[in-house]
Amino acid sequence: MNFDLLTPELGLCGTALLVILADLVVERKTVLAGLSVVGLLVAIGLTLWLWGQGPATAFGGMLVMDQFALFFKLILCGAAILVILSSVDYVSKFPRFQGEYYGLILFSAVGMMLMAATRELVSIYISLELASISLYILAGFLKDHRSSEAGLKYLLLGAVASAVLLYGMALVFGFSGTTHLDKIAGMVGSLEGLGANPGLLLGIVLMVAGFGFKIASVPFQMWVPDVYEGAPTPITAYLSVASKAAGFAVILRVFITAFGEPAWLSQNWGMLFAILSALSMTVGNVVALAQGNIKRMLGYSSIAQAGYLMVGLAAVGRGPGDFIGQSSILFFLASYALTNLGAFIAVIAISNKVDSDLIDDYSGMARRAPLLALALAFCLISLTGIPPTAGFVAKIYIFYAGIKQDLLWLVITGVINSVISAYYYLRVVRVMYLGAPAAEEGVPSSGALRTALGLCSLGVLVLGIVPGVLIGVAEAVKFLMP
Amino acid sequence: MTIGLEHYLILSAVLFSIGLFGALAKRNAVVVLMCIEIMLNAVNIAMVGFSRFWGLLTGQVFAVFIMTVAAAEAAVGIAIIIAIYRSRQSVDVGEVDLMKW
Numbered sequence: 232m233n234f235d236l237l238t239p240e241l242g243l244c245g246t247a248l249l250v251i252l253a254d255l256v257v258e259r260k261t262v263l264a265g266l267s268v269v270g271l272l273v274a275i276g277l278t279l280w281l282w283g284q285g286p287a288t289a290f291g292g293m294l295v296m297d298q299f300a301l302f303f304k305l306i307l308c309g310a311a312i313l314v315i316l317s318s319v320d321y322v323s324k325f326p327r328f329q330g331e332y333y334g335l336i337l338f339s340a341v342g343m344m345l346m347a348a349t350r351e352l353v354s355i356y357i358s359l360e361l362a363s364i365s366l367y368i369l370a371g372f373l374k375d376h377r378s379s380e381a382g383l384k385y386l387l388l389g390a391v392a393s394a395v396l397l398y399g400m401a402l403v404f405g406f407s408g409t410t411h412l413d414k415i416a417g418m419v420g421s422l423e424g425l426g427a428n429p430g431l432l433l434g435i436v437l438m439v440a441g442f443g444f445k446i447a448s449v450p451f452q453m454w455v456p457d458v459y460e461g462a463p464t465p466i467t468a469y470l471s472v473a474s475k476a477a478g479f480a481v482i483l484r485v486f487i488t489a490f491g492e493p494a495w496l497s498q499n500w501g502m503l504f505a506i507l508s509a510l511s512m513t514v515g516n517v518v519a520l521a522q523g524n525i526k527r528m529l530g531y532s533s534i535a536q537a538g539y540l541m542v543g544l545a546a547v548g549r550g551p552g553d554f555i556g557q558s559s560i561l562f563f564l565a566s567y568a569l570t571n572l573g574a575f576i577a578v579i580a581i582s583n584k585v586d587s588d589l590i591d592d593y594s595g596m597a598r599r600a601p602l603l604a605l606a607l608a609f610c611l612i613s614l615t616g617i618p619p620t621a622g623f624v625a626k627i628y629i630f631y632a633g634i635k636q637d638l639l640w641l642v643i644t645g646v647i648n649s650v651i652s653a654y655y656y657l658r659v660v661r662v663m664y665l666g667a668p669a670a671e672e673g674v675p676s677s678g679a680l681r682t683a684l685g686l687c688s689l690g691v692l693v694l695g696i697v698p699g700v701l702i703g704v705a706e707a708v709k710f711l712m713p
Numbered sequence: 714m715t716i717g718l719e720h721y722l723i724l725s726a727v728l729f730s731i732g733l734f735g736a737l738a739k740r741n742a743v744v745v746l747m748c749i750e751i752m753l754n755a756v757n758i759a760m761v762g763f764s765r766f767w768g769l770l771t772g773q774v775f776a777v778f779i780m781t782v783a784a785a786e787a788a789v790g791i792a793i794i795i796a797i798y799r800s801r802q803s804v805d806v807g808e809v810d811l812m813k814w
Contacts, residue, residue, distance in 0.1 A: 352775070360786070371793045379800060383790075394732070401760050404760070409769075
């Protein structure tokens, strides 16, 4: 048994337990955040070391450590580091349970990292639940009215979604006789046409529904605004980035490995994702127009971003064997992670001071906190997709993947939606720069938060100007196919 | 009449539908959790039925994992419901509506 393949995850589990124990004895609670960040940096180091080792499988093919899994592990660890750095101010207000807060973030990071690396239905389910249950607790962590409401809604809807996913898995297992994705592929590959095995097709559709909940795609998006608004803001940031990235990792792995062949099947699920993509973009953007709360607005914006990402999934399905759909999703996820985290970190800093998430209360923020407002404006511009930002390159790349597979109607929908989205993103910028400040005092923030925000903004700018390196990596990243 | 795979699948589909209906229609949060358990157990029946049909243990192992995770999920769910009950003396999901669009 090659346990060295699991060292990043094992290290993170150990760190999580250590943080919870250290909470009992350490007086200065910032040490806990430091400890968690060190654990995550070690995990990143180990992941890079495994990258050099080349692809391998563990536990009888249940887990596979290929470049694809390792790429997602880097994104997820990076997101967790930024979330923890931005939590330091926020968490210092908690009277108790700070260690559990960091510990749960680490545990859910482990779950998501395993999600990216599984190639078997049982382990997909377990790692998905490890990630989700930690997030349910974190969403309800504040225990006030809004936070527990967010926790309850997330838990009930999440549990229904995972039951639907499981029913789909049961059908796929039942009609193929195995839970290993590569062996399912062997069974599916011999199907004759859509009517040949309705049970298996129903299973696939139910799995799309279950995963659609994770990535917040329409029509499984109803939990998003409420949970995003009620959960602690750093957790909202974590949910919007990490949970979505892990969901896309699982979808790519399952659908390419197990259902990539025969061609008629992948054409059909490609079309399914194309329709969901158009719906998500439109619903997310149109409803975001009416929002007055910035966390809710970013929630709807993340539904819309899931729609743009699914253009890539549609391209993967329509053009099997062409890797551009997959690499455009990887690049989009990396740039979306930096951009969205940056926006949320700025929101955390501002709401710590003004104690409100209403967009109107951001009035005149450019004069009260010039750097914070600049960073937030920059991230919102990147979410809109205006150069010179990462969001612009990512959108061009993913739309190019769509056009290459004759999904012109979908790309046009996407472009129209980008124009709509400019209205509500830039409204925040306008309020910050042209509104009259409600008070004169500045917005203080800790060094950790400023570091995290600086890293995000720098990343967005660098990816916007010299995207070539990361695009090269994303294009080189391949699955380990059986 | 012998009891075959299809009987288990029909039972599982019926139970799953009952659970899904209850989870979406019931107003008491505890009852919603119970309906989710029904859905998960419907999945377990299908898993075990398929497992026997193929002569494989995988489905049964999967069912054991589902039961374990369901227990953890129910524990977290009950904890959150207690937190809600303490703050507003009710577990009616219709009344949990501070946030709406």
